[in-house]
Amino acid sequence: MATTVDFTMYTGDKRILELTVKDVAAAIVDLSGASGSDIHWILQRALGDNADQVYKELASGITFKTDGTDGIVQVAIDEADTQDFDAVNDLAYPHQLSVEVSARPAISMAGTVTIKQRIYQDVDQEVAGVVIDVTMGFTAGTVNTA
DSSP: OOEEOOEEEETTOBEEEEEEEEOTTSOBOOOTTOOGGGEEEEEESSTTOTTSEEEEEETBEEEESSSSTTOEEEEEEOHHHHHTSOTTTTOEEEEEEEEEETTEEEEEEEEEEEEEOOSOTTSOOBOOOEEEEEEOOEETTEEOOO
């Protein structure tokens, strides 16, 4: 079962999401064998429009905090990623982190990002990192995707 994570940002913000992937027994999942799209994060600008999304994957916007054995990944959301979002109406956009370990894909985190319009564009755009504990559904060698 995916963990739900909802948060708010302003247009042009940059943020690091720090995510810890755990199994259903709350044990850390070793991600050190993952590469490329095995771990990816999507922020969808328009539902059903895969061309209009922010996409990050391991080594391209997503990094391990250490070496992956601690189950911690960091997703870098850059200023340009949120700059062009329609923030006039404080819309909530869907996002998700997907992790594939041992050829078993699972959505381990999903939720919404509400993007608000920045009032002052010259304000320092650095936002403190968000630490989120993500639990991935592993049980008896299978992924619980329910």
